[in-house]
Amino acid sequence: MRKFVYAAAIGLATVLTAHAQGAGVRYHWRDGQGLSHYSDSLTADAMKYGYDLVNDQGMVVRHVERQLSPEERAAADKVTAEQAARTREEDARKRADLQMLNAYGDEAALRQAQQEAIDSIDQQISTTRINLRSQEKTLADLLGRAAELERAKKPVPKYLTDSISEQRNVVASQHATLERQQDRRDDAQKTAAQQLDHYRALKKAQEEQRP
Structure with missing residues (x-):
């Protein structure tokens, strides 16, 4: 699963790079100290901190969130699983309520x-x-x-x-x-x-x- 997520991220980066080069879009991001950086190509730091796609007019076309660490990804997956469990419980409660009213x-x-x-x-x-x-x-x-x-x-x-x-x-x-x-x-x-x-x-x- 981790290999698939990594491959998907690389694939997305490749598509965005091609799109940026063809449309005159460059990359902007802020490093760990909050300093701004611009680049015509997607760098490892940009992917690490998250970045904006900026067009020739200086407008942000799209924001891409930073990559999560394995620990952060695990925590995010846990939150997602807990939310899904709560949703399932709520759906089951609603079904039980409807069955009671019908019965x-x-x-x-x-x-x-x-x-x-x-x-x-x-x-x-x-x-x-x-x-x-x-x-x-x-x-x-x-x-x-x-x-x-x-x-x-x-x-x-x-x-x-x-x-x-x-x-x-x-x-x-x-x-x-x-x-x-x-x-x-x-x-x-x-x-x-x-x-x-x-x-x-x-x-x-x-x-x-x-x-």
């Missing part, structure tokens, strides 16, 4: 869809709670059997100890699942409120644009 004709339709999503999470929470109670009962039964053996001064079999350990893990997993589901429900409610506010703002802007 929900009014606020009631949006609220219904949001409630259905929350109801689905509530159903998952309810199922997890039922499973959790069942798994906790199983664990309690296993612990009860182990306690009876200990009261009878009998050793607790390894298989029972292992079962208790496995069941504890099952119960802990169910608790973690329930906590994630409850967090997801809280997030869904917050998102729904933000989405509703955004929808109202979009609808208001849409109404204001109508003649």
Whole structure:
């Protein structure tokens, strides 16, 4: 890519030189100290600092920016990439807004869809709670059997100890699942409120644009 940019710059310089020689145009530039220089041919300093094409009447025909260093070029490319990313994000946001307006004709339709999503999470929470109670009962039964053996001064079999350990893990997993589901429900409610506010703002802007 760097070779291509360099070749393009040399090609442009060649074209400009030919044009200048044929039209009586010369080059003007200022060096690092701000001193003016004129030349009938394009020099390395002119390309380094940037230059003007000046005709016989002393008028600037065109200004050519100075060449960027590799570091400056990298920084400029980074800025360009960031601007392009922001443009893509803005375009994606506009598409999402349009999809929302097309999907929900009014606020009631949006609220219904949001409630259905929350109801689905509530159903998952309810199922997890039922499973959790069942798994906790199983664990309690296993612990009860182990306690009876200990009261009878009998050793607790390894298989029972292992079962208790496995069941504890099952119960802990169910608790973690329930906590994630409850967090997801809280997030869904917050998102729904933000989405509703955004929808109202979009609808208001849409109404204001109508003649």
